[in-house]
Amino acid sequence: MVGLRRVVEPAGVLPQAAWRLDASPEIGPDETRIRVQRLNLDAASYRQLAEKHAHNGDAIRAEVLEIIGTRGKMHNPVTGSGGMLIGVVEEVGPESPLPVKPGDRVATLVSLTLTPLRITDGLAGWDGLSEQAPAEGTAILFGRSIVGVLPDDLPPELALAVYDVCGAPALTDRVVRGYPAGAKVVVLGGAGKSGSLTLAAARRAGARTQAVVVSETERDALVEAGLADEVAIADARNPVAVAEAVGEPADVTVVCVDVPGCEHGAILATANGGTVIFFSMATSFPAAALGAEGLAADVTMLIGNGYVPGHAEFAVDLLRQVPAVRAMFEARIAAD
Structure with a gap:
């Protein structure tokens, strides 16, 4: 329920404290797989990356991809923070208690620092110059995760921005x-x-x-x-x-x-x-x-x-x- 099976290193810690997670898309019985549509980097993390790279969007994008590829999650090693994402539920394990079903468009209400994340499009649709990044890939939620179905009356970008700081x-x-x-x-x-x-x-x-x-x-x-x-x-x-x-x-x-x-x-x-x-x-x-x-x-x-x-x-x-x-x-x- 808390994602221990996803921890690659170091052994014995919870996913948020882990250096690296297994972000493979195959789910366990208590897990849920999300098809990622958009990332929202938290403000502290994005500011640190933007200042480090003098607001060079290509360099910011490259480092975000490097972090995700290396750690199996978006966990900025300098700020210790990540953000959240929106996407569509693809598969729900038979033992998952999360109140979602395949096809639901959702926002993950837990940090990207503990969410197994795999990016498959190289963030090609993101210029690196904003906190929100269009993306394709998969993310995994655990039984103890929090998730919200996106409201119908708000644009997804607006809902994501609100959920990020709710x-x-x-x-x-x-x-x-x-x-x-x-x-x-x-x-x-x-x-x-x-x-x-x-x-x-x-x-x-x-x-x-x-x-x-x-x-x-x-x-x-x-x-x-x-x-x-x-x-x-x-x-x-x-x-x-x-x-x-x-x-x-x-x-x-x-x-x-x-x-x-x-x-x-x-x-x-x-x-x-x-x-x-x-x-x-x-x-x-x-x-x-x-x-x-x-x-x-x-x-x-x-x-x-x-x-x-x-x-x-x-x-x-x-x-x-x-x-x-x-x-x-x-x-x-x-x-x-």
Whole structure:
């Protein structure tokens, strides 16, 4: 049920921790095979690859293919992150508990870092210049995997973008509802995919919202969208600048920035007794823990693990109910 039979090396670890997986398309009794149609690389991984290769699409594509070919999964060895995919169910093993059948068009709601993946078209339809990559190949889901059938009323590219970050708004909703109405929520990176959904979730849960963004362009987009009560500009990697931009410390701070070095600013901007949610794969958890200790910060720090029961439905519902969020997602997809 957890995919141990797919681990090639090292022996004895779960698929996410493995260096290499067996991505062969033949399924075991509890497995499901997906015919891949599109990959969505997570933001931290794509940014690292794009910066490494100076935004050369051919070089980015070549390295993604090399990672998948070497590891049997899309598991960036630098960021430790991957992404997710959409495709069509081809075959379901007789012991699989997943609620899908052959022909269903689905999104895998588990990371590509633990999904056996085989690419057969060389990513020929992808220019390497966006997070979403048209693809052909096969992927394997385990009995303990999570999968969602794509909604009929959303374009697949839009649904994929939402599902990629659906854990962030759902976890934020859960945390914020544990605070009194009117609690202050700060979102670092509020103009991005996870950030905009998180702002909408926090507001719907009764919070006052503030976004911290890196540029005037992002500030203007959020102000026009009306997703935050306040929008401030600061480099999330500069702790003092973040704290000054936030002003009154937050009850809940959510980190949705896809660059490293944002831990201390988030902690410094959070009130004692507050909560910091690190929802970025660029987070250094030793830096967060030791930084909080060094600042004598009495804050609860949570790892956004990407899964909250009902998270996919929650995020899609937000997209449907908050037109400004949908508009921001559609603009991002169009720009890509």
